Amino acid sequence: MKRNGVAKGVVVGAALGGLLLSGCGGGGGGGGVLGAITGLEVPSQVSVVSAVDNPASPKPSAFKAAVNGLSKAYDAVDTAYTTDPVDTWVHDPSMQPLDLVNEILCMMAQTRAADMVNQGAYIALIDSAACQQGSSKQDGSAGQSSGGGKSTQYEKWVIDSARASDAAPQIVHLWIPEDDGPGGQTGMIQVETTINEGMSASKPFGDFVLNFAFMFGGASSGGGTLMTVPAAAGEAAFTFFEQEGTRQANPADYTPGSQFNQMVVSVEMDAAGAQGVARTSMVAEGNWGGGTFQEGGAFAVAFDAAHMKRAQGADLAQVAAGTYSGEACLSRTTFDTSAWRYDLYHAADGTFNGQAVLGGDRVVVNSGFPFTYDNAGTDVYGHVGYWGMWVEDQSLVIPHGATITKRDHRANTSTPYTVFRAPGKLTRRVANTLPVAKLRGEGMNYWGEVDPGTGPRFAQWVVRYFTNALDGVPTDGFYVLAEQTGWDQNGPVTSPLGSPVDVTPPANQFLGLWSDSLGGAVNYTGGSSNVTFYAEEFVGGDDPVFASGALTLNCFERCLKPNVGQSDVNAGWSGVYLPNATDVNTGVTTYTIDPADMTLKLGTAPVTLAAGVDLTGTENSWGINTGEMVTADVKAAMTNTWDLWNPATVAVSYRWESGPNNWNQYTAVVDGGGNFASFDKPIQFAYEHATANDANGDATYNGRNVRLNYGGNGDLWGIPSQSDANGRWYPLFTIADGTPMGPTGTEFVVKAREKEQAMAVVPNGDCAALTLDAPAAGLPSAAAGVPAIGTAPVVTDAPAVIGGELQVTL
Numbered sequence: 001m002k003r004n005g006v007a008k009g010v011v012v013g014a015a016l017g018g019l020l021l022s023g024c025g026g027g028g029g030g031g032g033v034l035g036a037i038t039g040l041e042v043p044s045q046v047s048v049v050s051a052v053d054n055p056a057s058p059k060p061s062a063f064k065a066a067v068n069g070l071s072k073a074y075d076a077v078d079t080a081y082t083t084d085p086v087d088t089w090v091h092d093p094s095m096q097p098l099d100l101v102n103e104i105l106c107m108m109a110q111t112r113a114a115d116m117v118n119q120g121a122y123i124a125l126i127d128s129a130a131c132q133q134g135s136s137k138q139d140g141s142a143g144q145s146s147g148g149g150k151s152t153q154y155e156k157w158v159i160d161s162a163r164a165s166d167a168a169p170q171i172v173h174l175w176i177p178e179d180d181g182p183g184g185q186t187g188m189i190q191v192e193t194t195i196n197e198g199m200s201a202s203k204p205f206g207d208f209v210l211n212f213a214f215m216f217g218g219a220s221s222g223g224g225t226l227m228t229v230p231a232a233a234g235e236a237a238f239t240f241f242e243q244e245g246t247r248q249a250n251p252a253d254y255t256p257g258s259q260f261n262q263m264v265v266s267v268e269m270d271a272a273g274a275q276g277v278a279r280t281s282m283v284a285e286g287n288w289g290g291g292t293f294q295e296g297g298a299f300a301v302a303f304d305a306a307h308m309k310r311a312q313g314a315d316l317a318q319v320a321a322g323t324y325s326g327e328a329c330l331s332r333t334t335f336d337t338s339a340w341r342y343d344l345y346h347a348a349d350g351t352f353n354g355q356a357v358l359g360g361d362r363v364v365v366n367s368g369f370p371f372t373y374d375n376a377g378t379d380v381y382g383h384v385g386y387w388g389m390w391v392e393d394q395s396l397v398i399p400h401g402a403t404i405t406k407r408d409h410r411a412n413t414s415t416p417y418t419v420f421r422a423p424g425k426l427t428r429r430v431a432n433t434l435p436v437a438k439l440r441g442e443g444m445n446y447w448g449e450v451d452p453g454t455g456p457r458f459a460q461w462v463v464r465y466f467t468n469a470l471d472g473v474p475t476d477g478f479y480v481l482a483e484q485t486g487w488d489q490n491g492p493v494t495s496p497l498g499s500p501v502d503v504t505p506p507a508n509q510f511l512g513l514w515s516d517s518l519g520g521a522v523n524y525t526g527g528s529s530n531v532t533f534y535a536e537e538f539v540g541g542d543d544p545v546f547a548s549g550a551l552t553l554n555c556f557e558r559c560l561k562p563n564v565g566q567s568d569v570n571a572g573w574s575g576v577y578l579p580n581a582t583d584v585n586t587g588v589t590t591y592t593i594d595p596a597d598m599t600l601k602l603g604t605a606p607v608t609l610a611a612g613v614d615l616t617g618t619e620n621s622w623g624i625n626t627g628e629m630v631t632a633d634v635k636a637a638m639t640n641t642w643d644l645w646n647p648a649t650v651a652v653s654y655r656w657e658s659g660p661n662n663w664n665q666y667t668a669v670v671d672g673g674g675n676f677a678s679f680d681k682p683i684q685f686a687y688e689h690a691t692a693n694d695a696n697g698d699a700t701y702n703g704r705n706v707r708l709n710y711g712g713n714g715d716l717w718g719i720p721s722q723s724d725a726n727g728r729w730y731p732l733f734t735i736a737d738g739t740p741m742g743p744t745g746t747e748f749v750v751k752a753r754e755k756e757q758a759m760a761v762v763p764n765g766d767c768a769a770l771t772l773d774a775p776a777a778g779l780p781s782a783a784a785g786v787p788a789i790g791t792a793p794v795v796t797d798a799p800a801v802i803g804g805e806l807q808v809t810l
Helices: 010-019 061-067 091-100 101-109 316-321 566-571 632-637 641-645
Strands: 030-034 038-042 086-091 122-126 155-163 168-178 187-196 207-216 218-227 235-244 258-268 276-287 291-305 307-313 328-344 348-350 355-357 368-375 378-385 388-391 405-409 413-422 422-437 442-450 459-464 477-488 491-502 510-515 520-527 530-538 553-557 589-594 599-604 654-658 666-670 684-688 703-709 721-723 729-730 748-762
Touching: 030 520, 091 258, 091 276, 091 291, 091 307, 155 632, 276 316, 291 316, 307 316, 307 654, 378 666, 388 666, 422 599, 422 666, 442 477, 459 491, 520 641, 530 684
Parallel strands: 086 748
Antiparallel strands: 030 038, 122 155, 155 168, 168 187, 187 207, 207 218, 218 235, 235 258, 258 276, 276 291, 291 307, 307 328, 328 748, 348 355, 368 378, 368 405, 378 388, 405 413, 413 666, 422 530, 422 654, 442 459, 442 510, 459 477, 477 491, 510 520, 520 530, 553 589, 589 599, 684 703, 721 729
16 A cells, blocks of 8 residues: 555545455445354445436447347346446545545455454455556556556555454454655554444444554554544444644745645535535645645535535635635536446457357456465565566565466465566567548657757657648648656646647658557658557467567667677667668668577577666666567568558567566566466557547547557556646546447447546535535544554465455355
């Protein structure tokens, strides 16, 4: 569980997470049943304003008609498409202290604490990335390296969930490692939750007290409490308090690295959540070494079934006095929906990856498996898969030839695998085309020489495709509009040009661009009516391309030298790369790669960095990589080097990268028979958004083309994001449930599994009946208690839960 340094709600989540002791979706008053003891449940969300169904999410009728008559419709009542639960919540700036509640609840859902009642202390590996919201994680960008940072990474939590009898409270203790404490210290978040009563119709939040503390260097640096509080008959209420650090009289008094964070909430509502009132406050200030920061505010909220009234003040005193600096009325029946996670489902009966599937089945992607590694007598946990290998001790590199163990607790089996490492990674690129006109208005990047009116210079530029008819430019083409000078929390920082600069290449000349929406490189050859973009996949040792042994690849440009040394790197381009080919037969560099060592070679010399080379501060800081390489049969079909970017001639090409980072290298595992373990690559396909397929009926991005990727378990990425004024990131559009998509456009249908609603602003007069009364429970001024749970118990058993999936049979 990583905490935002300015503590905009992630710290809150350390406490709120303890609420969810049985998994998302809530339910009745009981959870897992172990012997005579039943685990208690409390809500999967603690919302001030409850979500409502969105009427603007129709299934595309044309596709629905197309699948009529199939043996099983994807949306039949008993399919996974229909029955898979959906988590929906409402976000509003007034609830910023609870901004990341659902994110943390999602992580806590993965602990399965209700199912593990009275099983003793156990380990749960938490996939926190699966729960991220309000970030740009769904952006289509693949980054500067094919590593992508997509490897599954877990946080190791220790949990103990106990209940003496069905009449006794349930006590849950959690020890959560924290590596971003004051001054960069590592420590532990300790959580103690006492659940006296599970949720019910009369007590929708149940009856619980949750205390938490941030422990660093043997001492607490802060903590807080989330708890239900007494309310009038038929109503429910809770309060929340969190504080970390010591507040200074003036922001200038904070020393570098010090901060103060405080969040306070009091909520009271009827049992149905239809009406109620709330007060919230947030203060975040300190010094991050580069200067001081100070932010925060306070809100008063009142809501009924139709509207929510929100008033803002500088602090709680101002709110209590009714001297608001801003007031708004919001609709609880009209809103926009943003989806954070989607799953794909099979649109019809058929086969997938050699297995029979039914319409409505969730698409299953085998992206890897967890393992244990005996590190000098200590078990280390990790995950290996398509994206490489992750281990909990990130300073540990499991060496080539070492043995790891895949444990299947349900089948009570252990399978050894041998780690296989290579100093680089081969990527296959499959060309796709898109009419250039469909890029109109698409923001892209270009690195090259442009004259913005003050003289030509190399830089990174923001480019768009404009047309004479619609944009008034002299000719259709690509135009530089701004220089990208850096990044901040809201995304790229740009400096607009005085007027657009045409960078459209002449006939048969090449222009290389970068598009987040299309997942990376976009190539254009002057005079063409299309652009080329690429679907990419790693080439593993089990790939069919090695069926006849070593693979020969021909390189024409950006051909890496072997054994690149420090002096080569320091010399820049000419030090790292060989001269480009002058034509398809002259100056071509021929490499080979053998599955026996998965290392690209020039002759017998490996195409890698020499030992000890430091790339820091160089233009190759992300690693070194080649341009497009092709097999002999593709080379034979080429008539000039420009054919590299002609998908009619070069439909498949390869690239090699190497470097000191995990993402620059190939890591796999081999079974006892010498076979590479096979993992499914993400499913990649182009998708053209349409108003008819927009969950909000929004026409803004009608016709927008993106490359989507699906890695299973809700992980659909490729929808571009943008940040709002508060630095919170949102996807540009939300796809309606039931929208068809896939490599041919019809294999799958999509369903949002996590959705956020933003209420629409309406005239203030619509909230005339609402009064901003204070909740009966006053705002807390301190934590109600401190967890008395001691140090984390030593657990030697393998994880009982991984990514929310039980690994043990109860």
